[in-house]
Structures are given as C-alpha cells and as structure tokens.
Amino acid sequence: MTTPKSLIINSPYACPQQHWRKVAQSSSTSPKLEQTDSRRRASYEIFDTRNNTSREVELPLVNQIRERVDAWHTAGYPGITSITRSLLEHWHDSDARQYPFYFCQLEAIETLIWWVEALPDYKQGIAIEGDGGAWERLCSKMATGTGKTTVMAMLITWQVLNALAFPKRHKEFSSNILIIAPGLTVKERLQVLQPGATDNYYDAFSLCPNASLRHKLNQMEVLIENWHSLMPLKEPKRSVQKKGAENDEAFTRRVLGKLASKRGLLVINDEAHHAYRKPAELKISKAQAAEQGI
Known part of the structure; x- marks a missing residue:
C-alpha cells in the first residue's frame, strides 16, 4: 500500500471534507x-x-441519520426548547472555552438531541431497532480519544x-442519571460527572451558558456504578436464614438507592460495546469462523 506523507487531511x-480510499491494484500487488x-x-x-482480502459493508441507517441531522442543523434545529437552543x-x-469542541463531539450530542426534540418531519422513515425490552x-x-466523557x-x-x-415532559427529559462503568478504574475516572466534584467537566468545559443554569x-441526582453491581445477589450457602432469590423490587432498591423512587431515569452506559451480545443461536465456532475467513 502506498504510504502518503500524512494521513491527517481534515480539521x-x-x-470532514476528504478521506482516504483504498484502490485495488492487480491481485499480486497491495x-x-x-x-x-x-x-x-x-x-x-x-x-x-484466507486470501488476505477485505470488503467494506456500509451502515445505511447511520448514513441516513447523518443526512437528517445535517439538514436539521442547517434549518436551525426546528422543534428544540429554549434551553436546548441556549446550550x-x-x-x-x-x-466560550479555552479549546473548542471537536466536530465529532458536537455531531454526537446534536444527533441525540435530534432524536428527542426534532420535528417529526426530520425523523420520518427512521426506525432504530431495539433489543425487545421496555427501554x-x-x-x-x-x-x-475523541472526548466521550465530555459528550456524556x-x-x-x-x-x-x-x-x-419542563417537568411535564418527563418522557423526554430526566434529572435522574444512572451511569454504568465497565470497571472500577473507569468508575473512578467518571467522577468528573458529579456536579460537586472539584474537577467536574461542567465547569472545566464551561457547559452552561450562565451561572444560573450552572x-x-x-x-x-447522579449515581455512578460499576456494572458488577447489576449482578443478582447470591444467597449465602451456609446462611441459617433462607431469603430466597432477590426479587425485582429488592434489586431495584439495592442498585438505585434513592433513585429507585424517582420518576424517569436516564441510563448512560460507558464503553457500551460491552452491552450487546449476540444470541447463542447466532454465534459460530472458531472452526466456522476460520472457514469464513473471519
């Protein structure tokens, strides 16, 4: 493969206005x-x-969402609240801050806002597949390195x-936040999302337009937990008192604490690639993967 002088071609x-594309040569050359x-x-x-080749698979839903968000942005964010516009x-x-936000950070937060607040015309025909659950x-x-914690x-x-x-819009907005971390080290790092932390990101990145909003x-109400806290409790084998399996209500009280009684909850799962697993019937063996060259 020909090596360019610099791979960095965008701010x-x-x-991004440009990108690198791989152009195939003959079968014997890179x-x-x-x-x-x-x-x-x-x-x-x-x-x-098997033959040291690759193929590209497009993500049509992502590209469609990008186009809709871009059109919504260009139109001036129709449908957003006065608070959102100010932000x-x-x-x-x-x-407003020492270092501007990256484009990818602004695009990420705008996409989430678009899904909640944009007028229906800008989301028509878009369907985001769920996992079958209520959430x-x-x-x-x-x-x-692109600043995910800042976007959080x-x-x-x-x-x-x-x-x-807008307390009546509790299906769209919540002031009760549960953050799930993938490990204890990350959990400690995420303490910057506590508004009272000395080095909190709300002040560090000047996220509020004025002191009143800050x-x-x-x-x-924000709770930061490691994912292990979501595991069901095991009953002690030698316990004299047999309590039985932990029910849903007890589990909710244990994990959420005072958030358990709150109305509406926003759950943020950091390092979310750990959150999705293929159903057992879709998994393949190592031998099958080798046969398919993956």
Whole structure:
C-alpha cells in the first residue's frame, strides 16, 4: 500500500471534507491510498484471512441519520426548547472555552438531541431497532480519544436542565442519571460527572451558558456504578436464614438507592460495546469462523 506523507487531511473542528480510499491494484500487488473529496460513508471492513482480502459493508441507517441531522442543523434545529437552543449556541461558541469542541463531539450530542426534540418531519422513515425490552437504547459510537466523557457531560447537562424547566415532559427529559462503568478504574475516572466534584467537566468545559443554569445543574441526582453491581445477589450457602432469590423490587432498591423512587431515569452506559451480545443461536465456532475467513 502506498504510504502518503500524512494521513491527517481534515480539521478536528469541522466536518470532514476528504478521506482516504483504498484502490485495488492487480491481485499480486497491495492497494494504494487515494484521496477523495468527500466525507467517508459510515461502514466497516471485514477481513478475509484466507486470501488476505477485505470488503467494506456500509451502515445505511447511520448514513441516513447523518443526512437528517445535517439538514436539521442547517434549518436551525426546528422543534428544540429554549434551553436546548441556549446550550447549542453556547457549545458552538469557540470563544466560550479555552479549546473548542471537536466536530465529532458536537455531531454526537446534536444527533441525540435530534432524536428527542426534532420535528417529526426530520425523523420520518427512521426506525432504530431495539433489543425487545421496555427501554429505548441509543448508541453514540466515538473513537478513543475523541472526548466521550465530555459528550456524556453535555448529554447530562441537556437532559437535566430541560427536565427542570419542563417537568411535564418527563418522557423526554430526566434529572435522574444512572451511569454504568465497565470497571472500577473507569468508575473512578467518571467522577468528573458529579456536579460537586472539584474537577467536574461542567465547569472545566464551561457547559452552561450562565451561572444560573450552572446552579440549577446541581439539582441533578447522579449515581455512578460499576456494572458488577447489576449482578443478582447470591444467597449465602451456609446462611441459617433462607431469603430466597432477590426479587425485582429488592434489586431495584439495592442498585438505585434513592433513585429507585424517582420518576424517569436516564441510563448512560460507558464503553457500551460491552452491552450487546449476540444470541447463542447466532454465534459460530472458531472452526466456522476460520472457514469464513473471519
């Protein structure tokens, strides 16, 4: 593969305008990189280890959502609340903080806001598949180092301030936040999402347009837990008192504490690639994977 002088061809603060595309040569030579004047379509590559080839599979839903969010952004965010508009204007103001937000951070939070607040016309025909449960599950996929924790802080700010300003819209906004961490180290790092923490991200990144809104943000209820706390309790084998299996109500009280009695809950799952597992009937063996070259 031909190696370019630099792989960096876009600014992190603007929508990508170019990307590198692999161009196949003859079967005996490696592909070369060709610079293309457009944003890369959302997709993933599948590598075939049998003959050292790869194929690209597009993600049509992601690309469709990108187009809708872009149109909604260009139109001036029709449908959003006054609180949300104030936040978006503040977050896009590069002079409001030492370092502007990356484009990917702003696109991520705008996409989540679009799904909740945009007028129906901008979401017509879009269906996000769930997992069959009662909770709606949305995923914001961002690369390592692009500021996911900051986006989580922006998400919390948007949700909490709107929940306090519009209490009747409890199906859309919540000031009760449960954050699930993938491990104890990450759980400790996520303490920056506590509004009272010394190094909290709400102040560090100036997420609130004014002191009044920042003060209101302190009214949130936020609980940060490691995913192990979601495991059902095991009954002690040598216990004299047999309590039986933990029921749903006891589980909820144990995990959520005072959040258990709250109305409405926003759950943020950090490192969410751990949250989805293929059903057993869809899994394949190592031998089958080798046969398919994956």
